[in-house]
Amino acid sequence: xxxxxxxxxxxxxxxxxxxxxxxxxxxxxxxxxxxxxxxxxxxxxxxxxxxxxxxxxxxxxxxxxxxxxxxxxxxxxxxxxxxxxxxxxxxxxxxxxxxxxxxxxxxxxxxxxxxxxxxxxxxxxxxxxxxxxxxxxxxxxxxxxxxxxxxxxxxxxxxxxxxxxxxxxxxxxxxxxxxxxxxxxxxxxxxxxxxxxxxxxxxxxxxxxxxxxxxxxxxxxxxxxxxxxxxxxxxxxxxxxxxxxxxxxxxxxxxxxxxxxxxxxxxxxxxxxxxxxxxxxxxxxxxxxxxxxxxxxxxxxxxxxxxxxxxxxxxxxxxxx
Amino acid sequence: xxxxxxxxxxxxxxxxxxxxxxxxxxxxxxxxxxxxxxxxxxxxxxxxxxxxxxxxxxxxxxxxxxxxxxxxxxxxxxxxxxxxxxxxxxxxxxxxxxxxxxxxxxxxxxxxxxxxxxxxxxxxxxxxxxxxxxxxxxxxxxxxxxxxxxxxxxxxxxxxxxxxxxxxxxxxxxxxxxxxxxxxxxxxxxxxxxxxxxxxxxxxxxxxxxxxxxxxxxxxxxxxxxxxxxxxxxxxxxxxxxxxxxxxxxxxxxxxxxxxxxxxxxxxxxxxxxxxxxxxxxxxxxxxxxxxxxxxxxxxxxxxxxxxxxxxxxxxxxxxxxxxxxxxxxxxxxxxxxxxxxxxxxxxxxxxxxxxxxxxxxxxxxxxxxxxxxxxxxxxxxxxxxxxxxxxxxxxxxxxxxxxxxxxxxxxxxxxxxxxxxxxxxxxxxxxxxxxxxxxxxxxxxxxxx
Numbered sequence: 103x104x105x106x107x108x109x110x111x112x113x114x115x116x117x118x119x120x121x122x123x124x125x126x127x128x129x130x131x132x133x134x135x136x137x138x139x140x141x142x143x144x145x146x147x148x149x150x151x152x153x154x155x156x157x158x159x160x161x162x163x164x165x166x167x168x169x170x171x172x173x174x175x176x177x178x179x180x181x182x183x184x185x186x187x188x189x190x191x192x193x194x195x196x197x198x199x200x201x202x203x204x205x206x207x208x209x210x211x212x213x214x215x216x217x218x219x220x221x222x223x224x225x226x227x228x229x230x231x232x233x234x235x236x237x238x239x240x241x242x243x244x245x246x247x248x249x250x251x252x253x254x255x256x257x258x259x260x261x262x263x264x265x266x267x268x269x270x271x272x273x274x275x276x277x278x279x280x281x282x283x284x285x286x287x288x289x290x291x292x293x294x295x296x297x298x299x300x301x302x303x304x305x306x307x308x309x310x311x312x313x314x315x316x317x318x319x320x321x322x323x324x325x326x327x328x329x330x331x332x333x334x335x336x337x338x339x340x341x342x343x344x345x346x347x348x349x350x351x352x353x354x355x356x357x358x359x360x361x362x363x364x365x366x367x368x369x370x371x372x373x374x375x376x377x378x379x380x381x382x383x384x385x386x387x388x389x390x391x392x393x394x395x396x397x398x399x400x401x402x403x404x405x406x407x408x409x410x411x412x413x414x415x416x417x418x419x420x421x422x423x
Numbered sequence: 424x425x426x427x428x429x430x431x432x433x434x435x436x437x438x439x440x441x442x443x444x445x446x447x448x449x450x451x452x453x454x455x456x457x458x459x460x461x462x463x464x465x466x467x468x469x470x471x472x473x474x475x476x477x478x479x480x481x482x483x484x485x486x487x488x489x490x491x492x493x494x495x496x497x498x499x500x501x502x503x504x505x506x507x508x509x510x511x512x513x514x515x516x517x518x519x520x521x522x523x524x525x526x527x528x529x530x531x532x533x534x535x536x537x538x539x540x541x542x543x544x545x546x547x548x549x550x551x552x553x554x555x556x557x558x559x560x561x562x563x564x565x566x567x568x569x570x571x572x573x574x575x576x577x578x579x580x581x582x583x584x585x586x587x588x589x590x591x592x593x594x595x596x597x598x599x600x601x602x603x604x605x606x607x608x609x610x611x612x613x614x615x616x617x618x619x620x621x622x623x624x625x626x627x628x629x630x631x632x633x634x635x636x637x638x639x640x641x642x643x644x645x646x647x648x649x650x651x652x653x654x655x656x657x658x659x660x661x662x663x664x665x666x667x668x669x670x671x672x673x674x675x676x677x678x679x680x681x682x683x684x685x686x687x688x689x690x691x692x693x694x695x696x697x698x699x700x701x702x703x704x705x706x707x708x709x710x711x712x713x714x715x716x717x718x719x720x721x722x723x724x725x726x727x728x729x730x731x732x733x734x735x736x737x738x739x740x741x742x743x744x745x746x747x748x749x750x751x752x753x754x755x756x757x758x759x760x761x762x763x764x765x766x767x768x769x770x771x772x773x774x775x776x777x778x779x780x781x782x783x784x785x786x787x788x789x790x791x792x793x794x795x796x797x798x799x800x801x802x803x804x805x806x807x808x809x810x811x812x813x814x815x816x817x818x819x820x821x822x823x824x825x826x827x828x829x830x831x832x833x834x835x836x837x838x839x840x841x842x843x844x845x846x847x848x849x850x851x852x853x854x855x856x857x858x859x860x861x862x863x864x865x866x867x868x869x870x871x872x873x
Contacts, residue, residue: 106749106782109762111850113836114751114785115434115592119798119843121791178791220794220844312801368797368808419828420429420666420805421678 121219125179127310131301132186132358138284138294143194147290153198155185157205165214172218180219184208187227190291190354191398192234193245200238204230224405225362228398235398245287257287258349259394266389271334273341281348292354295347302357311361314370318377319356319384320347326385346388355380355397365405372408372415379404424630426657427667428676430804432837434592434660434758436631441718441725442595446603448729449742451526455498455733456508456769457483459517462559463566464490469519475502480529480709483519486557492567492772493557494519497711497731499527511736511754511768512761518769521733533706538606540646542614542704546572549618549704556703557710557772562586562597562663562693563755565773568700571692572618574685581688583616583624584672585697587639588656588663590629591756594776596714597694599727601628601635604698605642611697612651614704619690622650625672626694629662630655660758661835665691667804679831695775710772715739719779721746730770737766739777749782757785758836788845799838799848805831809838813848816855821862824855830863832856 139147162181166172175181188208192201208230216222235242245257258281265271280286284294292298305311324343331342346352351359360366360380367376380400387396460466467484471477477496484494500523507515528534544552554569574580585608589597600608612624628636639653656662656671665684666677668691675687684691692700695714702708711732718725723744730739740752753760754774763777799809807828815824829852838848 105745105747107762107764107766108749108751108782108785109764110751110785110787111762111847111853112755112760112834113758113840113849114753114760114762114780115757115840116788116842116845117432117434117840119841120788120845121794121843124796124843180794218792220792363794363796366795368795368800368810370801416827417800417803417806417808418429419679419807419831420670421676421682421831422806 121178121180124310125183127305127308128183128358129179129186131304131310132190132291134297134300135190135291135294135354136186138297139290142284142293143290146194150192150194150196150198150201150290151186151189153201154189154192154205155182157202158182158185158188158209161206161209162214165210166218170214175218178219181209184213184226187291187358188230191227191231191289191351193242194290195244196241200234200241203237204234207233220364222364223409224402225359225365228359228402228405232398232402257394258345259388262345262349263388263394271338273345278344278348286349288350289354292351295353298353298357302353305357305361311357312370312373314373315361315366315377316356318374319360319381320352322378322381323347323352323385326382326389330385330389346385350388350395351397352384355384355401359397360401360404365408367408367411367415369412369415369417372411375415376404376408376411379407424655424657425671426659427662427671427804429806430802430837431659431661432802432840433658434840436658437593437720438595438598438631440593440720441716441727442598444595444599444725444727446599446714446727446729449731449734449739451498451523452731452734452738453523454503454735455521455523455731456518456735456767457494457497457521457733458510458769458771459484459494459519461494461565461732461772462492463564464488464492466517467491467494469505469517471502471505471519473502473504476500477502477521478527478529480532480711482709486554490567490570492559493555493709495557495709495711496521497733498523500524509765509768510771511763511765513764531707533708538610539705540610540613542617544617544704546618546620549614552704552707553618553700556699556708558696558699558703559710559772560693561695561699561713561772561775563759563773563775564665565771568692568696571690572615574619574690578685579688580619580621580685580690581623582673583612583619583621584668584689584691585612585624585626585694586663586665586668586691587626587628587635587694588668589632590658590660590663591758591760591776593718593778594716594756595718596716596727596775598632598635599716600695600698600714601632602638605639606646607698607701608694609639609642609646609648609651610705611699611701613648614700615690615692615697616650621690624651626651626653627656627662627668627672628653629658631658661804661833661837664804664833664835666833679828713770713772713774715770715774716776717743718776719743719781720784721781722779732772733769735767736763736770736777739770740766740779743779745779746781751780751782751785753778753780758840759834787847790846791844793844793846796843798841798843802837802841804835804837805833807831809848809852810846812855813838813846813851816851816858821855821858825859825862829855829859
């Protein structure tokens with residue numbers, strides 16, 4: 103064999119980071135929450151999740167192959183992540199065909215319409231979820247079907263909403279430890295708070311995400327709920343923020359949905375502004391809006407603001423004040 | 424421990440391949456090719472012609488203007504040609520070809536190995552000697568050293584920073600110099616401090632070279648070198664970048680171009696350049712040889728050679744045993760080095776190492792779509808937005824790229840290195856930078872005419 107020289111401009115080496123590996127890490131980080139969900143809600147969780155993932159991957163493949171006639175992109179695993187996150191945002195009792203429709207909206211409208219991974223202005227999984235919430239409100243908020251007896255028919259946030267508008271907030275019925283471990287009503291992926299936190303730590307360690315967005319979102323929510331608790335005083339001052347962090351999609355949204363690369367800002371400063379926006383909108387909806395939960399809408403709205411944030415939050419140029 | 428303020432990456436340093444190889448003096452080449460441009464600035468004018476006899480250290484290329492550098496013969500012998508030959512990148516450049524006969528040096532050069540510390544010359548005299556010797560930055564930038572040392576009127580140097588960072592993976596020539604020729608470096612530093620009239624010098628060394636830090640400190644203490652401090656720096660690429668190093672050492676950031684290091688009171692020189700300055704000032708020896716690392720994972724042997732400039736790089740590769748199959752030969756290291764396409768090209772002043780990467784190591788991954796992960800933004804040590812600049816260059820939106828400060832780019836390669844979609848970010852940014860700089864110069868020229 104002969105020696106063959108080849109040439110290209112510098113740099114001549116690469117760090118080895120790859121998109122499929124990043125997506126794989128996200129999938130891995132979601133596994134503990136999935137396990138908690140299966141434990142709490144039963145095997146149907148796995149079925150719904152599988153349907154969601156398979157549909158998302160299949161739709162991406164078909165659209166790329168027959169409509170866009172482009173290179174096969176399912177290998178980047180981003181459709182798997184979308185499928186997983188979409189499933190995590192659905193109640194376990196959801197009919198399977200609604201999941202397929204959600205996947206079609208998520209991938210078809212949320213992602214491929216704009217040119218695929220990295221080009222979508224809105225988080226695809228959220229696009230799917232919000233579509234379903236509007237199109238199938240009954241099925242999307244039905245927490246009773248195939249739920250074990252231990253859990254009642256409404257989410258903690260819905261209970262809270264009812265109490266809050268009647269000025270009768272009490273967290274005496276909520277065991278925060280149960281909420282941390284997954285014993286509460288909610289979408290499949292949002293109930294295992296501790297598992298979600300573990301997943302988030304894994305993503306931080308693997309440098310898939312940085313702390314800026316989750317901390318800004320959750321920090322803002324804490325500040326908001328403490329302020330809301332001030333008139334009530336006493337134990338409310340810690341119960342209110344603890345409740346809001348553990349209930350609903352706060353952790354799932356802050357750690358996994360808001361940090362979606364394509365739809366979040368590019369600079370750390372921008373990420374913090376974006377996170378504060380999400381935290382604030384979420385709490386405004388939770389406290390004063392018509393819906394019990396506002397995380398999806400908050401992220402969706404801030405996704406729309408991201409290009410503007412990118413325009414104004416540029417990195418600090420070296421050598422300037 | 425200190426480091427520069429923003430961005431940066433941590434490539435594996437791969438220095439273990441050659442770091443323990445002591446400096447060997449390379450056999451004299453039978454023929455040398457000496458380019459008339461081995462520096463930033465105007466090419467020098469050859470002052471010899473075919474058939475001339477030259478001595479080792481004799482001036483053969485005269486600097487043209489202030490920002491330029493003299494070129495000397497690295498061997499004694501007969502000039503066989505003055506013509507255009509390909510350099511490492513395959514570009515044809517005027518070179519003086521000398522067939523070696525013996526090794527007879529110019530008489531005024533002191534070839535003794537005895538350390539000569541005392542220097543009573545004035546700054547102007549030192550700078551003149553540095554200029555005459557044709558010294559340029561040996562870290563790779565090849566910027567004429569006498570220009571750096573000439574502090575403009577109205578400005579004052581406060582600190583001399585000596586670059587012993589060698590953050591580029593694989594390369595160990597500066598490291599070997601620090602380990603084996605510390606006295607020469609430190610005496611050179613004393614001379615440089617005199618040249619720019621400062622009381623303080625800081626040698627920045629990354630803490631992956633603890634033995635070099637300890638050795639330099641030891642020699643400083645034993646030799647009573649005053650005002651010279653060794654500062655360990657936290658390992659991070661591109662710490663050896665001039666602006667990054669100044670920020671790491673002093674905490675001050677040089678303003679965007681055209682501001683120069685002197686604007687924050689700093690003058691920066693490489694450790695190997697310091698040796699060249701010592702030799703030029705104390706021994707009248709022009710820059711005709713340098714220490715060069717020959718390294719790579721698949722080489723039979725790695726080396727740190729003291730080699731005469733103009734030696735064909737093919738000889739150095741031959742001695743190291745280039746592996747078969749696809750390889751990339753680099754003038755420099757893997758982050759900022761340039762691929763060599765013609766191995767008959769000569770060793771030049773700025774070549775601190777020749778790195779051999781296997782095809783697999785240097786392979787570029789398949790380009791995917793940008794996923795806006797922002798890793799390039801976080802990695803950029805200049806506070807730029809590589810994903811955006813690359814896209815702007817691709818779309819040929821030069822004016823927008825200019826607004827986004829494309830000329831600030833130092834071409835360190837952190838962005839491309841870190842991109843999970845394998846986008847050739849720097850390839851496009853480099854084109855953008857060159858085009859914008861051409862545009863800026865054209866505008867300035869047009870403004871001057873008016």
